[in-house]
Amino acid sequence: MSETLTPEPIYQTDALIAADIDAYLDVHQHKTMLRFITCGSVDDGKSTLIGRLLYDSKMIFEDQLAALEADSKRVGTQGQEIDFALLVDGLAAEREQGITIDVAYRFFATEKRKFIVADTPGHEQYTRNMVTGASTADLAIILIDARKGVLTQTRRHSFLAHQIGIRNIVLAVNKMDLVDYDQAVFDGILKDYTEFACSIGISSFVAMPISGFKGDNITGLSANTPWYSGPSLMQHLETVEVDATVDARKPFRMAVQWVNRPNLDFRGFSGLIASGSIRPGDAVRILPSGKTSTVKQIVTLGADLDHAIAGQSVTLTLADEVDCSRGDVIASADSPPQVADQFEATIVWMDEAEMLPGRPYWMKIGAQTVTATVQQPKYQVNVNTMEQLAARTLDLNAIGVANLSTDRPIPFEAYADNRDLGGFILIDKMTNATVAAGMLHFSLRRADNIHWQAVDITREAHAAQKGQSPKLLWFTGLSGSGKSTIANIVEKKLHALGRHTFLLDGDNVRHGLNKDLGFTDADRVENIRRVGEVAKLMTDAGLIVITAFISPFRSEREMVRQMLPVGEFVEVHIDTSLAEAEKRDVKGLYAKARAGQLKNFTGIDSPYEVPEKPEIRIDTSKLDAEAAADLIVERVIGIWSPDL
Template identity: 50%
Template sequence: MSHQSELIATDIDAYLKQHENKEMLRFLTCGSVDDGKSTLIGRLLYDSKMIYEDQLAAIEKDSATVGTTGGGFDPALLTDGLKAEREQGITIDVAYRYFSTAKRKFIIADTPGHEQYTRNMATGASTCDLAIILIDARHGVMTQTRRHSFIVSLLGIKHVIIAVNKMDLVDYAEEAYDQIKKDYTEFSSSLDGMGDLHFIPISALDGDNVVDKSEKMSWYDGSTMMHMLENVHIASDRNLIDFRFPVQYVNRPHLDFRGFCGTIASGRIHKGDEVMVLPSRKTSRVKEIVTYDGNIEEAFTPQSITLTLQDEIDCSRGDMLVRPNNVPNSTDSFDATIVWMSENALTPGKQFLFKQTTRQATGSISKLRYRIDVNTLHRNDADKLDLNEIGRCEVRLNQAIALDGYKRNKGTGAFIVIDRVTNVTVGAGMILDRSSSDKTDHWDEEADSHLTGTVSEVTPTERAGRYGQQPATVLFTGLAGSGKTTLVQALERKLFDQGRAVCALDGQNMRRGISRDLGFTANDRSENLRRSAEVAKVVNDAGLICLGAFIAPSEDVRQKAADVVGRDKFLVVHCDAPIEVCRQRDTEGHYKAADEGDIANMPGVTSKYEAPTAPDLVLKTAEQDVEACVVAVLELLEKRSVVG
């Protein structure tokens, strides 16, 4: 498994060339305190023979005095280099280690587990392609596990390995591993962007399933940690579409050469391509692509290059070269998710420096929209952010900058916040893209301040007296084919025959009118439910009962719908049917089309469906007939005093 090669002895130049061309994988280890992050890295290095003999001898000596293994070899000492770390047996700062195998080169970031060092973890994760989240098999999913998982999701790390560590301390029990896998899967279903998720049971201290397959866990038939690290596909993670070249330095060694130096943030460029300079919007063509090894015809992210242009146009540090037909947004105001890293709390209005790519601008965080509870993922009102807290903020700068949404382009979608007095980095931000991928922003947008609401002269009490009922919205949620629409139609008929004032909303009917502009991405589904919730609120304000049939696959979005309607009026009924039954009921061929790739983002097939965490009623629609389900809902409405 080591990087050793016969070429070292026979042809050192060929070996160095082979080593130079290996793909690089950056990954981090994170998780709760004492889950074994440093031990895992030490074991990876030890078993792959990446430790020098004198270093190994020093660690074996230190293991007897400051190790945590009772005098035995302690792999954690390879990364826990600070005196305070060795004394306490914890990781305090990010430690980077480098190694290679026959297939890849690796850079590892060993990040701290303590809550007070969350900012260190976020720093270490910011450049990584993959995250290894460790979970102690004895303790399961902890608060800090959730915190780090949320940050991994927030930073857009697409590949995640959940290493269930210390399996030796639970007698290698498959049941303990399965329970943790179940708990984490339920939690992570609410996180955005964790599609490539893998679970591995390991013992980092003894090396089980780290580099070599464990004989003690024969029930596990998956890959080892090292095999997964060597083979995970990361080439497609890079954005090679949007060319963004922030200018870092203008190189003018003599009168005949003027080059613009920097690192390609995204995309690719060819000699002769037309480029535009932002913010001036002057255009020219690439004359040369210069590198240390000579001129090249094509360059791509993340190469560091120097570009020369055919025309003498003004371009300096902080400017950005892009393609004229693919230009980023240029604005002085945007929304962002910010991780606060200072002991002094973030309060809106204070002036800071904001550094994005090579450009620096003054400005302020004008509004704190909400703080995110990383344990529940709920959004809470807040007037400040304390150390390590995360919130959604509105940023206003004193000049426009060229930017993209972070999900689309990390290079131009990230920034840091700098204290103007101390020059210390106090926050890290990810820009949200309102125009495309973040249509859920409409949930938080406030109405125009010039608009004023009107109050009906008919009071809610008068309406309740007239109709003999209390207004409510009942959301029927479940997979396609689970029976939502059938039940809503039957219940509407029953309530109407009883003399109730009732109306029904159906997701597909909404899409034929108010939401005809929406597709079926997660964000479009969210926006469809938002619009429907606003309609339901108007219906409730008129004193009617509203019945809604929507797949509504996201728990977070359902919670936001409840806030719009009013939680005292909002009921959730989960139509729970096995997907096999839903497929049998599918007369329109949606599931088949999803299986064949013709329909994307189909909940239960190509995207997740999150079952409600605390529904007001669960209907087993594969076992109960329509009449029994209607009776159960009527009993719920009577119990909640919606109808008498």
């Protein structure tokens, strides 16, 4: 009698399948993540390389592959072979121009690691996009066309990658198939790049000959380069140490992104751990206040943790009720970061309009936003020669070093040590456009040596002695609008009423305080900054200060407004048309500007930004100077001198 085989119940098979899936998902979930960028000059093969990596790692679906093959035939790339760049160059403009103009992010994975790759632009015009892609990368692949060697953009991107703090650099000499895999070509490029890398402080990198199109040395070593014994590109990417591993060995740092208060019984501080590790019971310090406490719980959505490390998002509860809000930093109590308000930084300018030293910008660093003012650059970097060039400002894609100050002390670390607490962006306050990216180097010694000196006679006491409320009447308008004339009459009338005043006129201060300044946009910004600081000191003394300046930029007028307590800054727009102002031309300035003898003249070849919501607007087509002054004085007396 033959043996009867009984099949396993179907539920056991399903259970085994489910177990296999769970095991696979668990392994995949715990893989490390490597973020890297490809960069270099135009047409060095960055997009092709990424397309090859996606193709070889089996991360392309059948419908995508079919579309890729059809697109490759349509654009006619090298016969009927696949054009891997089309996987990444998704923008129509990129396909038409044959260049990458945006940052394209792609995800793929192998059995050993997960990857996020940013394909960054090669053209100089889009350097700012490259900086964006590099800001979160652990590794940079610098591609060089074997036929062209080291180019300007090779140097620029290498310099930026190094400045941004990317520790792992791969020099990929691409298109070796087009030079017959000649070792002499590779060695020559390696020699040139090594000399340059040493000059900018890159102490080590991995160099390899590849062909993104043919696949040489991408996922395995190629027989076409028997003289190369290093790893393939994929082998290196799978084994290189990621930044998160390095960051986990550093002191604990976490910027507070949100104060979690769902009810009266719970108060936690949520954020991403930037470096180090934390356990319940660890002593921590809150910055910038300096208050200390200990960690009570490490809370996550799933469950409380007994240990958390860099790269994890957690909520910390503390044993003590301490003042801690968004933007503050929770750090190891025995090794906290520094707190300062003046720094040296490398700045990459990313706006079409040039940087204006002295103009206040929003500065986003970590989870906090502060006001920052950048000084005239110490120098601009020539990426070809590494020369430090004198510069009064920075224009699009320029890289320079400058001092900057913030309106309040902030916790920070040098960017080389901590990207989260050392990297920042600058935002134009008027347009909300991101205008620059920067990396802090160190705090200035003056920030530690200069302190506010307490005084006994306050600004309120000065004002009370004079029997008035201090104000700043800020007259703004085109040259020839009548600002100085009306301001002078206003002061005479206020003086006759017993008010304590002082008039700061635009021309007069340029004979002394601002005699070193010209009329460029940058000099105009500095002119107004200085006048604003002087006017603030005068209002501290209890005076009603009257200023008459063109002050063409809204940003600088807003800067002065922010220097004073709410309600003390009064913007007076002397509204006169350009045609009328030019018709008057008492000083002959418009005639000179029209003749090209006077550059950067407001209204002719330099803009005037009309106040949007001035406290007082004077239409000089309807009021003469005397009537305008009467109206302003009436407003001053009616609003700010209730005793009269």
